[in-house]
Amino acid sequence: MRPQRTEAIILHTFPARERDKLVVFLTPDHGKVKGYAYGARSMRTRFGASLEPLAKVRIGYIERESDEVVRIESVDLIRSLFPAQQNLAASVAASYLAETVDTFAQSGDPAELIYRLLDRTTEALLEGSVPLRVVAYADVWTLRLAGVLPSLRNCNSCDEPLGRPLRFDAQAHGFVCTRCGADHAQVIANDVAEVLDAIMRMPVSEFALRDVTADVLIEVRSLASFFRRNFLGHELKSFEMLTELIT
Numbered sequence: 001m002r003p004q005r006t007e008a009i010i011l012h013t014f015p016a017r018e019r020d021k022l023v024v025f026l027t028p029d030h031g032k033v034k035g036y037a038y039g040a041r042s043m044r045t046r047f048g049a050s051l052e053p054l055a056k057v058r059i060g061y062i063e064r065e066s067d068e069v070v071r072i073e074s075v076d077l078i079r080s081l082f083p084a085q086q087n088l089a090a091s092v093a094a095s096y097l098a099e100t101v102d103t104f105a106q107s108g109d110p111a112e113l114i115y116r117l118l119d120r121t122t123e124a125l126l127e128g129s130v131p132l133r134v135v136a137y138a139d140v141w142t143l144r145l146a147g148v149l150p151s152l153r154n155c156n157s158c159d160e161p162l163g164r165p166l167r168f169d170a171q172a173h174g175f176v177c178t179r180c181g182a183d184h185a186q187v188i189a190n191d192v193a194e195v196l197d198a199i200m201r202m203p204v205s206e207f208a209l210r211d212v213t214a215d216v217l218i219e220v221r222s223l224a225s226f227f228r229r230n231f232l233g234h235e236l237k238s239f240e241m242l243t244e245l246i247t
């Protein structure tokens, strides 16, 4: 039995048995972890309200060699998501962030970068940033961290540097140069390409302050959606719901 104590962000919780919760949480050093919080559904639980999606916590748990699911011993709240949940769009955006990260984060491996992405994007929602900007940022960066986002600098077919306008070729699964994509590639508007660059370059706190129109963000998200569907074989459950609610 190995006791661990670490910072974590709760991704999802499920009711388990009569009084318990199964909790999926993300840690910087051990990636995604699943654990039982015994008695977490009873009235006087020692876990209080700390086991809510996207709560940032300090969590203590015990790993057993033979078991994939850890036993959660203690949870102390560092940052609750409560204020953002009073705003429907921010709340739906937060669920979407949790689903995205849950889909892409692995168990067992260090996940420092994706942890930091989730931490900073959640923080941005809590600070009242426009939800659509935050989710477009998270869409692009999760793909980037998963190694799924094709290069924005070099042609996906011949590796020549890309100019403007950017051309997207669904068959080549990426962006292509004028020569490779002359006849069939879709031309990406310069303001969309510029936003993709800005997302790569800036922390979310800075990107969220930029005045980007909803149309451009929707275009960025639909490109991200293409690469994600290609990789996963399906789209995330909350993608459509989110699009309806926050635009």
Ligand SMILES: [Zn+2]
Residues within 6 Å of the ligand: 155, 156, 157, 158, 159, 160, 176, 177, 178, 179, 180, 181
């Ligand atoms: Zn080329």
